[in-house]
Amino acid sequence: MSKLNLVLFGPPGAGKGTQSAFLIERYGLVHLSTGDLLRAEIKAETELGLTAKELMDRGDLVPDSVVIGMIRNKIDAHHEAKGFIFDGFPRTEAQAQALDEMLNSKSEPIRAMLALEVPEQELVKRLLGRGATSGRADDSNESIIRNRIREYESKTAPLKHYYSAQGKFKGIDGVGTLPEITERLVKAIG
Ligand code: ADP
Numbered sequence: 001m002s003k004l005n006l007v008l009f010g011p012p013g014a015g016k017g018t019q020s021a022f023l024i025e026r027y028g029l030v031h032l033s034t035g036d037l038l039r040a041e042i043k044a045e046t047e048l049g050l051t052a053k054e055l056m057d058r059g060d061l062v063p064d065s066v067v068i069g070m071i072r073n074k075i076d077a078h079h080e081a082k083g084f085i086f087d088g089f090p091r092t093e094a095q096a097q098a099l100d101e102m103l104n105s106k107s108e109p110i111r112a113m114l115a116l117e118v119p120e121q122e123l124v125k126r127l128l129g130r131g132a133t134s135g136r137a138d139d140s141n142e143s144i145i146r147n148r149i150r151e152y153e154s155k156t157a158p159l160k161h162y163y164s165a166q167g168k169f170k171g172i173d174g175v176g177t178l179p180e181i182t183e184r185l186v187k188a189i190g
Contacts, residue, residue, distance in 0.1 A: 003108045004029060004083030006189070007090070007099075009159070010116030012148045013123035013130070014174050015181065016087045019116070022182045023085055027189075030078050033087040034067045037074070057137045059147035061091055061155060068098045075102055083111075091156045096163075113163035114185055116174035120149060 004027055008016045017033065024031050038056060041049030052062045071089055078084070090096040103109050118126075124145055131139030138144050163169040170188040174181060 002111075003081065004189075005086075005103060005108055005110050006083065007086045007110055007113040007163070008116070009113050009156075009163075010174060011118065011120075011123055011152045011156075012145070013127040014116035014118045015126075015178075016116060018178065019181060019185060020085050020087045022178075023185060023189075026186070028082045029085045030074075030081040030083070031085050031087060032071060032074050032089065034070060034089040034091075035087075037070050038062060038067075057144075059138055059144040059151065061151055064092055064094045064098070067091070068095060071099065072102060086110075090159060091152075093159065093162060096159050110163075110166075110168060112170050112189065113159075113168050114188055115160060115169060115171050116181070117171055118174040122175060123149060 006023070006029070008020055008023070010016055017035075020031050020033070023029060038049070038052045042053045042056075043049070048066060052066065055062050067089060071086075075084065086099070090099050099110070124142060127139050127145045128142065130136070131141075138148065160169055160171075172181070172184045172188055176184075
């Protein structure tokens with residue numbers, strides 16, 4: 001059985017992290033979230049974390065080389081995985097190409113890109129709500145949130161075409177109850 005490697009895609013606040021938790025449980029996948037990995041570097045006060053923090057606090061993307069290196073290390077550390085769920089990665093075409101190279105060289109390509117679709121107004125509402133409790137600097141200010149959405153639209157959303165060209169893009173309605181959305185994802189995985 002080939003590995004179930006999935007990209008969980010969508011704008012900030014689309015529910016990638018929440019839905020990842022369900023999919024990991026259901027399919028026994030290893031979760032790789034570049035946002036979580038970067039926040040761990042910040043917490044550990046590494047040099048990488050220090051550089052990343054400044055960019056993240058503004059809502060800008062961190063450099064491709066940084067996140068690609070982090071993902072490469074994690075993939076190499078989990079040979080036993082039944083599959084990976086990539087959450088918040090890739091976010092640029094360079095990242096998508098690097099990921100394809102890593103996985104194709106092991107003959108374990110991405111199976112599907114599951115794209116959670118949520119209107120911008122709803123995203124802003126959800127992120128401000130999360131900011132009130134998470135303490136995340138990038139969630140507590142509307143102009144930073146809007147900047148993250150702009151970054152997503154200009155650099156990340158075009159990846160839909162990248163995965164469509166490979167026949168892997170699956171759009172999922174990301175508005176509804178959590179179980180409804182999980183069900184849509186499970187159906188799309190097939
Ligand atoms: P969200 O999707 O809710 O914005 P994330 O935790 O995925 O939250 O990302 C938080 C921040 O971390 C991003 O705004 C960006 O600065 C940085 N980041 C995370 N993943 C990447 C990535 N793949 N490429 C570049 N920057 C990233």
